[in-house]
Amino acid sequence: MNLTLTQRLAIVFALLLLVCSGTSAWLQLRSNRMHELEVVQALSRDVAESIARDAQLTDANGLMPNAVRNLFNQLMMVNPSVEVYLLEPDGRIAGHAAPEGRLRRDRVDLEPVHRFIDGHMLPILGDDPRSRDGRKVFSAAPLSVNGREVGFIYVVLLGEAHDLLAARGSADAVLKTALLSIGMVGLLCLAAGLFAFTLITRPLRRLTESVRQFDMHGVPPEVPARSSEGAEHSRDEIAVLDSAYRQMVLRISEQWQALRQQDQERRELIANVSHDLRTPLSSLHGYLETLLLKDASLEPAERRRYLGIALDQSQRVGALSQSLFELARLEYGFVQPEFESFSLRDLVQDVFQKFELAAESRHISLQADLAPQLPAVRADLGMMERVLSNLLDNALRYTPEGGSIRVDIRGVGQELELTVSDTGPGIPPELREGLFRRPFTVGGARRDGGLGLRIVHQMLELHGVRIHLVEGDGGGAAFRFSLPRAPDA
Numbered sequence: 001m002n003l004t005l006t007q008r009l010a011i012v013f014a015l016l017l018l019v020c021s022g023t024s025a026w027l028q029l030r031s032n033r034m035h036e037l038e039v040v041q042a043l044s045r046d047v048a049e050s051i052a053r054d055a056q057l058t059d060a061n062g063l064m065p066n067a068v069r070n071l072f073n074q075l076m077m078v079n080p081s082v083e084v085y086l087l088e089p090d091g092r093i094a095g096h097a098a099p100e101g102r103l104r105r106d107r108v109d110l111e112p113v114h115r116f117i118d119g120h121m122l123p124i125l126g127d128d129p130r131s132r133d134g135r136k137v138f139s140a141a142p143l144s145v146n147g148r149e150v151g152f153i154y155v156v157l158l159g160e161a162h163d164l165l166a167a168r169g170s171a172d173a174v175l176k177t178a179l180l181s182i183g184m185v186g187l188l189c190l191a192a193g194l195f196a197f198t199l200i201t202r203p204l205r206r207l208t209e210s211v212r213q214f215d216m217h218g219v220p221p222e223v224p225a226r227s228s229e230g231a232e233h234s235r236d237e238i239a240v241l242d243s244a245y246r247q248m249v250l251r252i253s254e255q256w257q258a259l260r261q262q263d264q265e266r267r268e269l270i271a272n273v274s275h276d277l278r279t280p281l282s283s284l285h286g287y288l289e290t291l292l293l294k295d296a297s298l299e300p301a302e303r304r305r306y307l308g309i310a311l312d313q314s315q316r317v318g319a320l321s322q323s324l325f326e327l328a329r330l331e332y333g334f335v336q337p338e339f340e341s342f343s344l345r346d347l348v349q350d351v352f353q354k355f356e357l358a359a360e361s362r363h364i365s366l367q368a369d370l371a372p373q374l375p376a377v378r379a380d381l382g383m384m385e386r387v388l389s390n391l392l393d394n395a396l397r398y399t400p401e402g403g404s405i406r407v408d409i410r411g412v413g414q415e416l417e418l419t420v421s422d423t424g425p426g427i428p429p430e431l432r433e434g435l436f437r438r439p440f441t442v443g444g445a446r447r448d449g450g451l452g453l454r455i456v457h458q459m460l461e462l463h464g465v466r467i468h469l470v471e472g473d474g475g476g477a478a479f480r481f482s483l484p485r486a487p488d489a
Contacts, residue, residue: 013193014186021182037123040157041137044082045122048141048153051084083159085129086143087113087152093129094151104132113140113152128156203238207245273451277320280313287313323451330458337380337462341486344416345374347381348407351388358396365404366392374409376486377416383459384483390452391420391479398424399476414485419470421478427469435469 085108086095092107105127112126117140128134139155287310291303298306329335352366359366388407395405403423410417427435436457456479460467465481472478 010190010194010197013197014190017186017189017193018182021186025182034123037125037137037158041122041124041139044139044155044157046139047082047157048139048155051155052141052143052153081157081159083130083156085154085156087154089149089151096129098130103129105129108154110152112138113154116140117142126154126156130159203242207238207242211245273320273324277317280316280320284310284313284317320451323455327451327455327458330455330462335462337383337459339378340381341376341378341488342381342384343374344377344384344409344418344483345370347384347388348409351385351392352407354389355392355396359405362396362399363401364396364399367404367406369406369408371410374416375411376488377483378486379463379483380459383462387456387459387481388420390456394452395420395422395424395477398422400424403476412482415482416485417480417482419478419480421472422476423472424476426472426476432469436467 084097085093087108087110088094090107091110091113093103093105096103108127108129112124116124116126116138123137125135126138126140128136136159137157139153139157141153142149143151143153287306291298291306291310295303348368348370352368355366392405392407399405399422405420405422408419408421436453457467460481463483465483467479467481470478470480
């Protein structure tokens with residue numbers, strides 16, 4: 001059965017309602033019946049005692065079965081609903097006025113008789129001699145001869161005649177009344193229950209519709225955020241579920257946006273790297289083809305020039321390939337920093353020596369503002385060397401002739417702050433977003449596929465350090481990051 005939650009709840013509620021209504025009706029009818037029996041038994045409590053007192057039912061020998069039959073017939077003529085029996089001390093029926101063959105028992109259980117005589121709470125039901133398992137209200141009294149108990153008067157107050165008259169139409173009337181009351185109560189409760197279920201399940205239906213619209217393979221739906229503070233302390237499970245679903249959708253949406261951004265960045269990186277590889281490879285292929293075709297006619301000087309250009313292009317391809325390999329190892333966690341304590345002053349001086357000739361050839365001055373006593377830092381020495389080298393290399397590419405590149409180091413709390421600045425054209429504001437994640441060009445020149453700053457960013461992230469683009473004093477670009485001091489510094 002393909003039923004909704006509301007339909008299933010309604011069916012379960014209706015079944016429970018029917019069971020409860022039927023049980024209530026049965027209990028009410030039983031209560032009314034027991035009250036009726038109690039009233040009848042209380043009103044006729046002294047009937048048996050009166051018979052035992054006024055009638056001559058015994059002689060010196062004990063019970064007189066033949067003498068009591070006429071008396072019993074007379075009493076039953078006055079009140080046809082009563083049935084009178086004479087019991088021996090052991091409960092066996094000694095005398096009665098029942099037609100031949102109507103008795104179904106030859107003895108009566110005396111335990112209810114004794115309870116009745118002792119005055120226990122009414123109603124008390126005793127055996128019905130005209131039924132094998134029936135029990136009815138009765139009146140009873142002991143019979144004595146010379147102070148010796150010889151039997152009991154046992155009067156069934158609601159006998160066969162009463163049962164026949166009560167059964168005529170009364171059962172149908174009671175049943176109709178009970179069914180009518182059950183039906184009315186059931187309809188009212190069912191209507192109220194359906195209305196309540198509609199109100200209760202409305203948030204669940206909204207949540208179900210939201211979940212149905214969610215597509216794992218598409219763009220996550222926009223779900224308005226709701227305050228989760230109230231849901232956390234709410235006792236409404238549906239509200240808690242709705243809040244959890246909204247948080248899940250928001251997280252998936254954020255992750256989806258991040259993945260889309262990463263995919264876009266990788267596409268741009270591949271496109272730029274492909275362009276940067278294609279240019280030197282084409283040049284290398286052209287010069288090598290020229291050397292092959294014109295080998296016999298080329299002068300030695302011209303041949304050396306062609307070979308030099310081809311060598312430069314091959315070195316460029318090799319450097320770009322190495323950068324790609326290094327970036328892949330960093331992004332996929334194949335390289336982890338090995339922390340050690342070292343002097344940042346010594347590292348800056350060593351890196352400066354690598355770029356002195358290139359700077360002098362373009363009349364660019366390398367300046368370092370280093371405090372005389374700098375504490376040691378704790379980081380990976382090789383990675384920090386690569387970080388400084390990439391920053392200085394990028395600065396040299398964009399600093400015009402006669403400009404300057406400056407490295408400043410100063411202590412800030414428990415860290416050393418390092419700033420690399422140049423007097424180049426700087427980075428336009430529209431290119432600053434995603435500066436360390438996507439390739440870009442400045443003035444038509446590309447930064448080796450945009451990998452230099454990306455490698456710097458990845459290496460510093462492995463150290464738990466972030467690099468920032470700040471405003472330089474010379475109007476160019478300035479990059480700043482901080483390294484923690486060594487514990488023993």
